[in-house]
Amino acid sequence: MNHPSGAAHYSPKTQQFLQRLGIQHPIFLAPMAGTSTPELAAAVSNAGGLGSLGLATSSVAQAQQAIQRTRELTSQPFNCNFFCHQPPQADPATEQAWITYMTPFFSALGGTAPHTLKPVNFTFIDNQPLLDMLLHEKPAVVSFHFGIPTPDAIRQLQQAGIILLACATSLAEAQIIQAAGLDAIVAQGIEAGGHRGMFNRDFDPAISTHDLVRLFTAHTHLPIIAAGGIMDGADIQQVLALGAYAAQLGTAFVICDESAANPTYRERLQDPTLQTTYITASISGRPARGLMSAWHSQVDRPERPALSSYSYMYDLAKQLNALATGQGNHDFAAYWAGSNVARIRNLNATDLMQTLIDELQSAIATRFDKT
Numbered sequence: 001m002n003h004p005s006g007a008a009h010y011s012p013k014t015q016q017f018l019q020r021l022g023i024q025h026p027i028f029l030a031p032m033a034g035t036s037t038p039e040l041a042a043a044v045s046n047a048g049g050l051g052s053l054g055l056a057t058s059s060v061a062q063a064q065q066a067i068q069r070t071r072e073l074t075s076q077p078f079n080c081n082f083f084c085h086q087p088p089q090a091d092p093a094t095e096q097a098w099i100t101y102m103t104p105f106f107s108a109l110g111g112t113a114p115h116t117l118k119p120v121n122f123t124f125i126d127n128q129p130l131l132d133m134l135l136h137e138k139p140a141v142v143s144f145h146f147g148i149p150t151p152d153a154i155r156q157l158q159q160a161g162i163i164l165l166a167c168a169t170s171l172a173e174a175q176i177i178q179a180a181g182l183d184a185i186v187a188q189g190i191e192a193g194g195h196r197g198m199f200n201r202d203f204d205p206a207i208s209t210h211d212l213v214r215l216f217t218a219h220t221h222l223p224i225i226a227a228g229g230i231m232d233g234a235d236i237q238q239v240l241a242l243g244a245y246a247a248q249l250g251t252a253f254v255i256c257d258e259s260a261a262n263p264t265y266r267e268r269l270q271d272p273t274l275q276t277t278y279i280t281a282s283i284s285g286r287p288a289r290g291l292m293s294a295w296h297s298q299v300d301r302p303e304r305p306a307l308s309s310y311s312y313m314y315d316l317a318k319q320l321n322a323l324a325t326g327q328g329n330h331d332f333a334a335y336w337a338g339s340n341v342a343r344i345r346n347l348n349a350t351d352l353m354q355t356l357i358d359e360l361q362s363a364i365a366t367r368f369d370k371t
């Protein structure tokens with residue numbers, strides 16, 4: 001364990017929340033399926049923040065291995081994240097429309113589009129083997145995206161001593177999370193990289209991170225964790241000053257050595273000519289923010305078919321990307337990134353954490369100097 005020294009000047013409510021979580025600093029690594037690793041999670045937790053594993057695309061066995069590997073690297077608490085979308089509904093006509101629409105892209109690469117699609121991401125809802133694994137492993141924290149689990153699963157996880165977080169993009173979602181008895185709310189603003197966390201993908205309130213923090217602070221009584229566009233310690237201080245108990249950062253950590261991001265993803269995130277982000281649902285079937293790619297410019301056009309149930313389209317996207325990547329064409333990958341990606345810094349996770357902590361301490365001290 002390598003807790004940085006230095007006095008913390010967090011508010012009593014933040015201190016209390018940190019104490020409950022068993023961590024030192026109000027800095028959470030965002031769970032990032034496909035990008036976060038046990039090494040990244042452990043580095044953040046060892047630096048006094050809350051590391052996270054994005055396990056939504058892992059099998060139960062892979063998720064368990066990731067938890068056990070993280071435990072080998074840290075004795076500190078960390079978060080395990082899962083998706084809670086409604087179980088996928090097959091709609092062969094819409095899936096076929098997407099296959100037909102995407103066929104020219106496959107043909108242009110000398111490939112063939114698949115004949116059928118299947119969902120590639122599972123949901124935590126009614127997933128008994130996953131629930132059983134978590135009740136066995138008992139990670140300190142579990143968080144949910146796209147919705148919340150059943151009341152019974154919530155009760156069992158909490159009875160096992162696990163602290164539960166869920167993401168909200170609107171006050172209505174925050175109130176559902178509070179009424180269900182979860183422990184804290186991740187306020188995901190429109191600036192956030194990756195998938196928008198709406199429970200219903202078709203209605204995006206598109207509220208900024210700062211406005212969500214103020215909204216949730218005024219109308220709920222749970223701890224709020226701000227997420228979206230937060231890149232440095234001054235950003236963290238701002239959300240704490242607005243009432244957040246902690247901040248969750250994703251994009252800032254993607255290019256850390258410990259992440260699973262591939263070289264092209266790392267290069268593009270740091271290329272000043274590419275650091276503009278857009279939201280499209282054409283990749284997975286759910287809206288997500290990332291760097292511009294062929295998905296935005298060539299696929300997400302007015303004539304595209306209606307969205308199929310999440311995550312059938314992701315199957316098509318992953319197959320097209322595999323075909324393209326095999327030929328050295330990286331235009332069909334998903335480059336998830338938040339709107340403030342231009343402020344990304346090339347540091348390893350331990351150094352980034354120390355930098356964030358120092359910046360946060362100095363922003364807090366400056367604020368007190370002024371008042």
Ligand SMILES: Cc1cc2nc3c(=O)[nH]c(=O)nc-3n(C[C@H](O)[C@H](O)[C@H](O)COP(=O)(O)O)c2cc1C
Pocket residue numbers: 030031032033035054055056081144145167188191192193194195227228229230248249250251252254336337338339340
């Ligand atoms: C590469 C990447 C992958 C993500 N994957 C997940 C995920 O698996 N689960 C989740 O709850 N959020 C995921 N998110 C969203 C983050 O939890 C968080 O809302 C977002 O990173 C905050 O915005 P920022 O990227 O500007 O810091 C992802 C974000 C990124 C950038």
